[in-house]
Amino acid sequence: MHIIARRAAIGFGSPVLGSLCTSSRHTGSRRLFTVMAELSTEQVVFNKPKVELHVHLDGAIRVQTILDVAKRRGIPLPANTVEEMTQIIILQQPATLTKFLGKFAEYMHVVAGDREAIKRIAYEFVEDKAKEGVIYVEVRYSPHFLANTKVDPIPWNQKEGDLSPDEVVHLVNEGLSKGERAFNIKARSILCCMRHMPSWSMDVVELCKKYHHGGVVAIDLAGDESLNCEANPEHRNAYEEAERCGIHRTVHAGEVGPPSVVKEAVEVLKAERVGHGYRTLEDQVLYKNLLAQNMHFEVCPISSKLTGACDPDFTKHPAITFRKDKANYSLNTDDPLIFNSTLHLDYSTAHKYMGFTEEEFKRLNISSAQSCFLPETEKKQLVHRLHEAYGMVRSTAF
Numbered sequence: 001m002h003i004i005a006r007r008a009a010i011g012f013g014s015p016v017l018g019s020l021c022t023s024s025r026h027t028g029s030r031r032l033f034t035v036m037a038e039l040s041t042e043q044v045v046f047n048k049p050k051v052e053l054h055v056h057l058d059g060a061i062r063v064q065t066i067l068d069v070a071k072r073r074g075i076p077l078p079a080n081t082v083e084e085m086t087q088i089i090i091l092q093q094p095a096t097l098t099k100f101l102g103k104f105a106e107y108m109h110v111v112a113g114d115r116e117a118i119k120r121i122a123y124e125f126v127e128d129k130a131k132e133g134v135i136y137v138e139v140r141y142s143p144h145f146l147a148n149t150k151v152d153p154i155p156w157n158q159k160e161g162d163l164s165p166d167e168v169v170h171l172v173n174e175g176l177s178k179g180e181r182a183f184n185i186k187a188r189s190i191l192c193c194m195r196h197m198p199s200w201s202m203d204v205v206e207l208c209k210k211y212h213h214g215g216v217v218a219i220d221l222a223g224d225e226s227l228n229c230e231a232n233p234e235h236r237n238a239y240e241e242a243e244r245c246g247i248h249r250t251v252h253a254g255e256v257g258p259p260s261v262v263k264e265a266v267e268v269l270k271a272e273r274v275g276h277g278y279r280t281l282e283d284q285v286l287y288k289n290l291l292a293q294n295m296h297f298e299v300c301p302i303s304s305k306l307t308g309a310c311d312p313d314f315t316k317h318p319a320i321t322f323r324k325d326k327a328n329y330s331l332n333t334d335d336p337l338i339f340n341s342t343l344h345l346d347y348s349t350a351h352k353y354m355g356f357t358e359e360e361f362k363r364l365n366i367s368s369a370q371s372c373f374l375p376e377t378e379k380k381q382l383v384h385r386l387h388e389a390y391g392m393v394r395s396t397a398f
């Protein structure tokens with residue numbers, strides 16, 4: 001109930017929700033009532049344990065937390081209510097990936113460099129996921145984007161301070177662990193290299209190695225695929241080192257970039273999962289190969305509309321092809337703060353516009369668990385928990 005109330009309160013007026021209801025004949029307060037009623041039923045189309053594999057920590061911060069931290073640190077913001085600040089941060093219309101990535105600059109300077117804020121956003125993140133029914137989540141972020149020393153250039157126009165990328169990882173791990181204990185779910189993290197900052201990538205893999213047993217399970221390459229398609233040698237070196245050290249690998253590819261970026265992610269960077277990967281479908285040979293390899297696609301429906309990655313008409317979404325082809329994929333929020341969304345909205349969108357059924361939601365969550373970056377024993381336990389929760393435990397009786 002809490003989630004639904006919160007969503008409805010901040011969600012009305014959002015283009016995503018608005019577009020869910022464009023066929024409504026109602027106007028004014030009656031329409032508001034109808035929308036909210038529609039939401040409260042739509043948002044829980046799959047009210048069962050779920051796995052989420054593609055969500056950015058810095059794209060999943062509570063607006064209230066941004067306001068609180070700004071106040072404590074004396075950082076001026078253009079708004080001081082959740083409603084107003086939400087309107088500033090969220091993407092109002094389908095845009096471009098570049099425009100979307102610019103949204104982080106509205107608030108990252110507030111939390112970056114602040115130990116208390118970083119622990120708090122990690123902890124609250126776990127709480128929010130638990131409330132959505134997620135039992136296992138892999139959350140990603142760039143440690144460099146949250147640091148203010150030992151990072152060149154220092155991001156978000158911060159003054160040099162004393163918080164290094166290394167300590168950022170330590171703080172996020174602490175926040176996630178505290179959240180795990182409080183909310184009884186499992187949370188692991190993925191550290192992001194950034195496409196435009198190849199000089200950070202070796203640091204990132206070293207941090208993955210250092211915190212391999214502290215909750216970090218993989219490396220990622222995020223950022224603007226449309227600016228720089230060829231993986232820089234420094235990204236390549238980092239991924240080679242990751243493979244050599246048994247660090248799992250995912251890469252944002254084929255979100256807005258062409259199929260060649262997906263090919264490179266899989267063949268050169270040895271990605272085990274593809275972040276988004278929608279444009280893989282434009283190269284049928286590549287797609288068939290990846291299907292045959294059981295490659296996992298981390299699909300983010302609401303994100304794909306608002307970043308302009310996919311046609312805004314959800315009935316034409318690549319996830320429909322993935323479903324028909326019984327591909328291996330997950331459903332994820334990506335950046336719920338900026339998309340003003342929840343995981344429930346991604347599921348209800350898949351249900352309403354893409355014909356997803358309860359059976360498919362079960363199947364894709366099991367594939368997600370099987371493609372997660374936990375060690376084998378923990379992975380098996382997770383898969384088993386889902387089988388149990390979905391009433392799919394095979395009888396051992398003869």
Ligand SMILES: O=c1[nH]cnc2c1ncn2[C@@H]1O[C@H](CO)[C@@H](O)[C@H]1O
Pocket residue numbers: 056057058059101104140141142145192222223224252255303307334335
């Ligand atoms: O959908 C996406 N595509 C590419 N990069 C993204 C996306 N969402 C977030 N980030 C980038 O990843 C960084 C680390 O979390 C974010 O700061 C943002 O720059």
